[in-house]
Amino acid sequence: MKRLIVILMLSGFITGIQAQRVLSLDSCRNLAIANNKTLQISKLKMEKAHYEDKAAFTNYLPKISASGGYMRFGDEISLLSDAQKNSLGNLGTNIGQALMPGLTEFVTQLGQINPILGQMAQQFIQSGKLQGVEQALNQAGKDLADAFRTDTRNTWVAGVMLTQPLYMGGKIRAYNKITELSKELAGKQYDTETQNLVLSTDEAYWMTVSLSNKKKLAEGYLNLIRKLDEDVEKMIQEGVATQADGLTVKVKLNEAEMNLTKVDNGLSLSKMLLCQLCGLDLTEEITLADESVENVLAETVSEEELNQGADQRPEIQSLEIANQIYQQKINVVRSDMLPSLALIGGYAATSPSVFNSFEKKFRGTWNVGVMLQVPILHWGEGFYKVKAAKAEATIAKMQKEEVKEKIELQISQSKFKTEEAQKRLALANRSMEKAEENLKIATKGFREGVIPTSNVMEAQTAWLSAQTEKIDAQIDIRLADTYLKKALGRLQVQ
Known part of the structure; x- marks a missing residue:
């Protein structure tokens, strides 16, 4: 028992020394x-x-950056006025109305010269084939007006730009x-x-x-x-x-x-x-x-x-x-x-695009140039x-x-x-x-x-x-x- 106590005391003393x-x-x-x-x-x-x-x-x-965006417009950009659109839509009718007085007088004079030809011309006018021509011209005018529509209410833009400082x-x-x-x-x-x-x-x-x-x-x-x-x-x-x-x-x-x-x-x-x-x-x-x-x-x-x-x-x-x-x-x-001088270049694309008339497609083109800025006043x-x-x-x-x-x-x-x-x-x-x-x-x-x-x-x-x-x-x-x-x-x- 005494030996155990001595061992414990020694171990505690050694532990205390080691802990310090x-x-x-x-x-x-x-x-x-x-x-x-x-x-x-x-x-x-x-x-x-x-x-x-x-x-x-x-x-x-050089710095390269990409950007993109979407814009919704309330009205689209129009290259034609409302009067021009209406005129193209009634192209055949307008032409018919303009030609009808002269055509009637021509048929009358033709009938006096040659009754048979005058009668045939009168029958052609009354047959309605002339109205078909007017309708065809109206449709062509309307198609032409539609071709001028830009449809820019939904516009998408994307581009990549490179900038290299020169001076x-x-x-x-x-x-x-x-x-x-x-x-x-x-x-x-x-x-x-x-x-x-x-x-x-x-x-x-x-x-x-x-x-x-x-x-x-x-x-x-x-x-x-x-x-x-x-x-x-x-x-x-x-x-x-x-x-x-x-x-x-x-x-x-x-x-x-x-x-x-x-x-x-x-x-x-x-x-x-x-x-x-x-x-x-x-x-x-x-x-x-x-x-x-x-x-x-x-x-x-x-x-x-x-x-x-x-x-x-x-x-x-x-x-x-x-x-x-x-x-x-x-x-x-x-x-x-x-002054400061920089080289710039990039590629930009839009939808609708204008590189092949107005198309609802993403199309773009590259660009390169220099930019010079000179403080003046x-x-x-x-x-x-x-x-x-x-x-x-x-x-x-x-x-x-x-x-x-x-x-x-x-x-x-x-x-x-x-x-x-x-x-x-x-x-x-x-x-x-x-x-x-x-x-x-x-x-x-x-x-x-x-x-x-x-x-x-x-x-x-x-x-x-x-x-x-x-x-x-x-x-x-x-x-x-x-x-x-x-x-x-x-x-x-x-």
């Missing part, structure tokens, strides 16, 4: 980059700019260049977001390391106060120390316990912040690789890198690209003032737009110069902070050596009874302050190095 994740600075950076929503949005913006660049290039290529005043080339620069700008903005995220991650990481070391320091200090409290209690019992000395130590003990509680809470919150940046669960137990490192050393920046200035900053590069985009926008606006609109675009380009250039000046100032400040942090660390190390020596002497003198309790507590407080200053100096020198790399635009993931 150990994170280095690089792994925290990589997790933050992989899980940050802002960077994911920046990646999508890069993808969007890539496809916009692809779309802009297609403006060099657009440089607009296509400028727009294509803008999309290329926009794609590059999206990449630089992604670099900026990445460096900002890495900076925030580094700050949270080293803050956690600092609080973890301060927790160990607070625990060590609490142990010192507890040991002193035990010694003073013994000395009170032996009559060597007073109750006042005991109460003073008790107060210090309570302060040490409260300080440990504050540091522990701060460490928990700092780890939660780091987990949030890394995309981990806020309650996940993590351990940082640098928590156990006694001396945190910063990477050195070469003199050559320090002399690079602000040119490597993605913000400056982004503003330079933006300036180029504004220059291309001037070309786009100016192109509106220039727009009351200076294009001129004013060019002036406005040039003003925007000038604004972008001045903004770049202003930001560059601020970044150069930031670089100088970061250099001074790095030097200051190095000096502070050197002073903290010397103070630490003196505080440790003073604590040893005070502790030894207290045990020998030649140094009062107050002096021991002062030595312990000085030791705590020196240890805290050393931890802060170590973290400051690492953060100062991070800030300097960020100012130089060199804060990249390994």
Whole structure:
């Protein structure tokens, strides 16, 4: 039974060790980059700019489009008037009425000349055969009127059109260049977001390391106060120390316990912040690789890198690209003032068609030509737009110069902070050596009874302050190095 309990305890201990994740600075950076929503949005913006660049290039290529439509009209188009239609429909009757008086007179005169022929002509008129001719002519006239019907009440149209730009005043080339620069700008903005995220991650990481070391320091200090409290209690019992000395130590003990509680809470919150940046669960137990490192050393920046200035900053590069985009926008606006030439061609079909009289069939024909557009008078609109675009380009250039000046100032400040942090660390190390020596002497003198309790507590407080200053100096020198790399635009993931 005891063996089973031991095995269960060991397995639970091993499981607890395995469940706790150990994170280095690089792994925290990589997790933050992989899980940050802002960077994911920046990646999508890069993808969007890539496809916009692809779309802009297609403006060099011919465009082919198809269109179709149907229209219902209330009345059809008529090529003949109502009077003309009526006249054609009564063509035979009208001709008969026009010829009948003359024909009657002709038959009468023929009868006087030759009674037999006159009688035969009279019989032909009375036989009705002439009315048949009139009806045939009426029908022919009606057929002719029907042939002129368009029947356009139901109209169908379909066509295919090809357009090839030949010269657009440089607009296509400028727009294509803008999309290329926009794609590059999206990449630089992604670099900026990445460096900002890495900076925030580094700050949270080293803050956690600092609080973890301060927790160990607070625990060590609490142990010192507890040991002193035990010694003073013994000395009170032996009559060597007073109750006042005991109460003073008790107060210090309570302060040490409260300080440990504050540091522990701060460490928990700092780890939660780091987990949030890394995309981990806020309650996940993590351990940082640098928590156990006694001396945190910063990477050195070469003199050559320090002399690079602000040119490597993605913000400056982004503003330079933006300036180029504004220059291309001037070309786009100016192109509106220039002629444009395009080749066009296509095929169009309609129903009813008019290529073989009016037919209710789909018939069409091809067409090809060129289209030239020349602006003549727009009351200076294009001129004013060019002036406005040039003003925007000038604004972008001045903004770049202003930001560059601020970044150069930031670089100088970061250099001074790095030097200051190095000096502070050197002073903290010397103070630490003196505080440790003073604590040893005070502790030894207290045990020998030649140094009062107050002096021991002062030595312990000085030791705590020196240890805290050393931890802060170590973290400051690492953060100062991070800030300097960020100012130089060199804060990249390994």
